[in-house]
Amino acid sequence: MCSGSCPYGESLDFTPRMLVLMSNFGEVRFTDTIWLCSSCYLCTFRCPSRIKITDEVLPKIREIALEREVPEELSRTLMNIMRYGNPFGLPQRERVGWVKELEFEVPFLEDVKRTDVLFIPGCYGSYHSRCREVTKTIARLFRMMDLDFAVLKGERCIGDHCRLLGEFGLFEELAAKNVKLLNRYEFNKIVTPDAHAFNSLKNEYPKFGLSANVLHHSQFFAENIENFEFDKLDYKVTYHDPCFIGRWNGDFQSSRIILERIGVELVEMKRNRENALCCGGGGGGIWLDSLVRSKVKERLSERRVREAYELGVDVIVTSCILDIPMFEDAIKVLNLDVRVMDISEIMMEALR
Amino acid sequence: MICVIVRAVPDLVEGLEIEERDVRPYRYIANELDEYAVEHAVSLKEKYNERVEVIGIASEDAYDEIDESLYMAIAKGVDKAYKVKIPKTTSYKIADALSDFLKKFDIILTGTLAVDEFYGVLGATIADKLDIPYVGGVRSIEIEGDSVIVKKELGGGAYLVLKVKKPALFGILSLEKPPRYVPISKLRSVMRSAEIEELKVKVEEDVLDVRFLEPPKPEVEFIDGDPEEVAEKLAEIIRGLIS
Structure with a gap:
């Protein structure tokens, strides 16, 4: 089941099933295709024996591989996270640089000490130029709701990719630092647009002492949808279920509730909800493009935008911040004419 | 026996504070x-089973920050690390x-070269x-022998391709394969078990410096304006230089 499900199955030297068997017998053979797994959870989700392939088997094999040979792009990225707390190797003080690009002020939790909603944009939402637009859009929507929210200057990489890549030591250190920071302040809930950050904050950080109500931004906006009056948008859209929101955290509805409310025409891709195809960015995939390109005929992101494009849609809507650069790059590669929007961006467009 | 000299330099990612x-x-x-x-x-x-030692040089304010890199070197396989405070x-x-x-x-x-020493003279001077x-x-x-x-x-x-008799000093410019990655758990366990030996050296103040001929600093002019204006002014300056 797992090997048949793996979207990169045909490119792997050892399929998920082989990896499970090898780890059972304690004789793992290493190949660089172990870095292809983008943590889409299809294998784990469908496994009749409920073996935690994505969360445990593969990261443990990767943990040993990290001490042998690591692809250069990955070792640089992990060093950046270790040194600077973000994968881009940019300074910490730049993390909240997007705040200055807004037409209003966003308070820092370090200054105000308490807030209703703590907004955690994550590394992509803070540093990546396209993803920062999403972050700003979300902040503007919060502002329209008159929401009491704040951001953290000292937030560091949440570390979900590090965990999935088998860099457990780094993940634990990041989690401990972040939890220590978070526990210093008072807030009612955490909202994040980063599906990976959401997953770790919700499912992994409690092990490090965080007890917080963590919401993905799509869930937060779906809950508060009554606050917005939308104009009907004349778009034909499809929705891409992010692996870490849908398959792994069981939320297929929030974004669809918002889209229904906006009144766009929603058409589903053949592979939707729990069968959705991954964008290829998870589990460190977003940092391993050269390796992935050398191993596979067509990237997952390219397959996914092709699937969406064939439906004749104007917009691919997603709610995971990593999908945006993944899909936009794939669209450039394939030279297609379709837009990619975060759920918050299509909300904003319907408000104008 | 091999020795590697590692210098602590400003981290250009985090930036600099420029004072007068x-x-x-x-x-x-x-x-x-x-x-x-x-x-x-x-x-x-x-490859050759050589013993490798590393010496970290850092000024007063970088003296603690060099540790991580020395422990990282030990985690990669270096046998012994020293550090020395040099203003x-x-x-x-x-x-x-x-x-x-x-000497040994x-x-x-x-x-x-180093980010704060672009002349690349440290290696040659030591040699x-x-x-x-x-x-x-x-x-x-x-x-080879x-x-x-x-x-x-x-x-x-x-x-x-050069064949050089030992002992000799080499300035490294690039790598043939990507640097090794040290998982943080391994780094932390090295930090708990290994020790960095502190060396004391005397920095003689009255050592005669090599005469260093620095050309006079050119006049610096900042060109303001939108990209088109800047390009226009810049083109004019370049035209002046080549005519």
Whole structure:
């Protein structure tokens, strides 16, 4: 089941099933295709024996591989996270640089000490130029709701990719630092647009002492949808279920509730909800493009935008911040004419 | 026996605070090319079973920050790490202070240049002080009996192969394969078990510096305006220069 499900199955030297068997017998053979797994959870989700392939088997094999040979792009990225707390190797003080690009002020939790909603944009939402637009859009929507929210200057990489890549030591250190920071302040809930950050904050950080109500931004906006009056948008859209929101955290509805409310025409891709195809960015995939390109005929992101494009849609809507650069790059590669929007961006467009 | 010299340099990612007479970095890290030198040394250890030691040089304010990189070197396979506090000074004085310690090694490696030392003279100055050969711009090293065979980059894809008698000092410029990755759990366990030995050296104030001819600083002019205006003004200046 797992090997048949793996979207990169045909490119792997050892399929998920082989990896499970090898780890059972304690004789793992290493190949660089172990870095292809983008943590889409299809294998784990469908496994009749409920073996935690994505969360445990593969990261443990990767943990040993990290001490042998690591692809250069990955070792640089992990060093950046270790040194600077973000994968881009940019300074910490730049993390909240997007705040200055807004037409209003966003308070820092370090200054105000308490807030209703703590907004955690994550590394992509803070540093990546396209993803920062999403972050700003979300902040503007919060502002329209008159929401009491704040951001953290000292937030560091949440570390979900590090965990999935088998860099457990780094993940634990990041989690401990972040939890220590978070526990210093008072807030009612955490909202994040980063599906990976959401997953770790919700499912992994409690092990490090965080007890917080963590919401993905799509869930937060779906809950508060009554606050917005939308104009009907004349778009034909499809929705891409992010692996870490849908398959792994069981939320297929929030974004669809918002889209229904906006009144766009929603058409589903053949592979939707729990069968959705991954964008290829998870589990460190977003940092391993050269390796992935050398191993596979067509990237997952390219397959996914092709699937969406064939439906004749104007917009691919997603709610995971990593999908945006993944899909936009794939669209450039394939030279297609379709837009990619975060759920918050299509909300904003319907408000104008 | 191999020794690698690792310098603490300003971390340009975190930026600098520029004051009237001083430039103060927010943070220090190991010089990137010196870390490449560690990679080469560890490869030599794996290939020829050579003992490798590393010495970290840092000024007062970078003295603690150099530790991480020295522990990282130990985690990669270096046998022993030293560190020494040397105030910000000229390469000639550093060479003078370190020469006694470096005498016992037959291969010494360091980065060809550092982000705060673009002239790339530290390696050559130490070699001169020890009276041993120096080759900079090195990208690969092999040992053959009592000689070392190095490839020196010449630019434009060309390189020079040199056979150098030991002892000798090499300035590293690049790597042939990506640097090793040290998982943080391994780094932390090295930090708990290994020790960095602190060395004391005397930095002589009255050592004669090599005469250093620095050209006079040119007048700096800032061109303001939108890109088109700036381009226009810039083109005018260039026209003036070439006519």
